Amino acid sequence: MKLNVDWHKNNKMPKNPSIDERIKWHLAHVKNCECRPIEGKILEEINKRGMKI
Numbered sequence: 001m002k003l004n005v006d007w008h009k010n011n012k013m014p015k016n017p018s019i020d021e022r023i024k025w026h027l028a029h030v031k032n033c034e035c036r037p038i039e040g041k042i043l044e045e046i047n048k049r050g051m052k053i
């Protein structure tokens, strides 16, 4: 587990994010940082949409 502090500083999750915003954030996040895996509802939504992680 490694936190990419700079990435997080520059990529804040929006307030009250929509599901699309959360998916977008997590896809960008997983490429840049290892602090948190994609899981649960977000992972389900990504799979439902046939998006690649």
Ligand SMILES: [Zn+2]
Binding pocket: 003, 004, 008, 029, 033, 034, 035, 036
């Ligand atoms: Zn992170």
